[in-house]
Amino acid sequence: MVEAEAAGLIAIGAGIAVGLTGIGAAIGEQSIGAAAIGAMAEDEKFFGKGLLMTVIPESIVIFGLVVALILLFVF
């Protein structure tokens, strides 16, 4: 019983880790994305750089995902 409870809490923890970091990354990406589109409207050559800049905040989700993976598989 205790074990099942612990497993459930771990799963919730993993969900929170991915969910909250996802929101964080989204907030970061929205303004970068908007700015990148603006820059692209001026100069289409910016596409590559803009796309790259836009994925930079995605690191945060990946850290969240790592935490989730460690929680789920390592503990």
Place this chain on the structure above:
Amino acid sequence: MLKPEEMTKVVVVGTKDILEETVDTLHRLNLLHITDYDGSESGFSIGKPHRIASKLSEYLVTLRSISNQLRISEKDSVEKKVSVKEIPSMIESKLAELEEEVSKRQDAIRAVEAELKAQEDLEDAIKPLAALPLSLEDYRGYESIRVFVGFVDSEIEDLIRDKTEQYELYTGTFEGRRVIALAVPVEKEAEVSKILQDESTFVELRPPNLEGSPESLLEGIRSKKEELSAKLTELESERERIKEEYAEFILSSEEYLTIETQKAEAPLRFATSENSFVAEGWIPLERYDEFERRLSESTGGKIYVSKLEVDEEVKDVPIALKNPKIAKPFELLVNTFSTPKYKEIDPSIILFITFPLFYGLMLGDIGYGVLLIFLSWIIMSKVKSGGLHELSIILLYSAFSTIFFGIIYGEVFGLPLFNIVHHGAVEYGILGINGPQIGMLHLPVHRFAEVESLLTLVLVVGILHVTLGLLIGIRNVTVEHGFKAAVLEKLCWLLILFGGIMAIVTAMPAIMGGAALNTENPIFAGGIVLVIIGLIMLVKGEGPIAIMEIPTLLSNIFSYARILAIGLSSAGIALAVNTICKDVLFAQGGVFFAAGILVLILGHTINLLLGIIGPGLHSLRLQYVEFFTKFYEGGGTQYNPFGFIRKYTEE
């Protein structure tokens, strides 16, 4: 490889009578990256363009405007190249005629389009009036009567009747709105007008100044519009015919004129005195002998060419990246970030190894790999040059790497390749055999089962990648600022990195809870000492503020966990699609079977697209953000020699 092409500064001096031949040869050689003369030497002024330049540019402007009007697009190749000898006479004879013809057509098209627009406006103005039982001449021409026409949604007759008994009101409906025509005596005009203005739904219409019933007028407009449309189609097809006929002429003469204008304007970049000229620039060192020989041949030995000694601190050396053909496409990724400086390491060849490696580690699926090979092959055969072509070659390398890691992970479209055992039950793979044992490695390394060891693996990959970056950093700083600076700026980071790893790995059991921390463990103690030495050097080299950067190092390493994370998410989506189809839809049969196939195709297509974008961008990001920041400064000028690669013409 690793270093840009070695360049040498050259100076070309001659008398003005051989200027033309020299420019011609320089252009044909396509070697000299000209350094524009800034007019700073006394006795030398900036050269004047050849007198033909203004005429050539005039032709070029005309030609480009024609090419714009005809919407002529570049072609990758032409069947037969035009000889440059024919072009000048062709331009003389055809250009004026072509310009007239095109502008005549263009004017006619514009006139027809304007007429068509006018007819459409008229139609829009008359259409609502067709709902009223009046002819167009009924709306005007009275001395004592004023007629209001417009849309109004509410009932206004009572309001009018309050003001005057003498009125006539016609109503009708057009597209769900009420149309009215209201005639009142002129003396009541102001009051009625006020009622209508106060009515918020009222929109006034202005009947056009025509005669006859709206229906017959609309009929006339319709037939006129048809006539105009037919005329427009005819004119456009004629323009298309001209485009077909002259496309080759326009492309080849545009190229010819571009080249000739470049040549004619070249003296603007030279230093000239009354009777001589001096051109300065850069060429690749190994081509110098050819450069000198060709110039002296073409001018009968009347020219002076020499290498110039340059200072140690050269800033304006143009950069031509030099890599084996196989690694060339990765120069695009390096140049997108920034062109390296002359003395910096050019990391293209490293990207050639690490980019596909990371990509394959992320995507790792035989099925997707094979599809990517097809995709890159299709793009490669459609687009013969330019950035897209190079990207498709990079995609091809990445696809091979994807297949390689697909075999290691044992995945084909998310299905197992080899038999796997979990929870005691055997899941049969596509091959129906157990995975082979290769050395220490027992295939398949199932990604969901081996998360822990794969996480360790990708972090080790990250540490190696960052270490490589720091080592290159040491080399770059040594070349630019000396070894001492390199030790204080870069080596200290290596000490912190490895000291930190030693300390953290030995302390791991204590951090995870359980064992007590053994501070006397020599590895742990050694790690701490290394970190402290590194910190002291760092503070000495970059100031105390640099300590703020230490968490960045940690996050850089953790960032490599994305290799596993993106791989897992892609494998997860594939698994989900397969499970939905196999266990849910296919099991029910009938219509669900068809739906299952649809889900299968759609799901894997989406996953493949995500699989191109996700691993591609993240693999690139690991290079740009984690790797390049350790050593790369960039900011060089790209080597852009004076010359032109002919596509449509030949000499």
